[in-house]
Amino acid sequence: MKLRYFAGAADAAGREEQQVHGPITLGALRVVLSTEHGPEFADVLGRCSLLVDGTRGGDDVVVPDDATVDVLPPFAGG
Template sequence: MARVRYFAAAEEIAGTREETRSEPTLGALRAALVAERPGMAGLLPRCAVLVGGSRVDDDQQLGDDAVVDVLPPFAGG
């Protein structure tokens, strides 16, 4: 199962800092998150979603050792 880590506003919407998920691809994970947490619908498209520290396409397979980071846009200077 993939480990999903949420940061900042994504953590607030998810209600957790981290969870394990069983979706087979990144696209399936995105769809499941929006279906389960409607607040993600407005935020997730603006987030950087990294698998193993890299941006990948939605068809990316999520193996048992995958780490997915959901990073909302950050402001500051």
């Protein structure tokens, strides 16, 4: 699957995109990414929304290998 990081998530991950093999649940993906990128990224990721092909999902959502996951930190303003 293709991961796309935006704003502070991209800064913390040190990249804007990444490939990960699925299928995997969003919860398991969070654990893998937190371990891979370290505690600063884990802190940012804990505040991010994960959108699978444009749809927000909970930690139990299974992400197929051909999906795109957007990692979106909270945005200030309106």
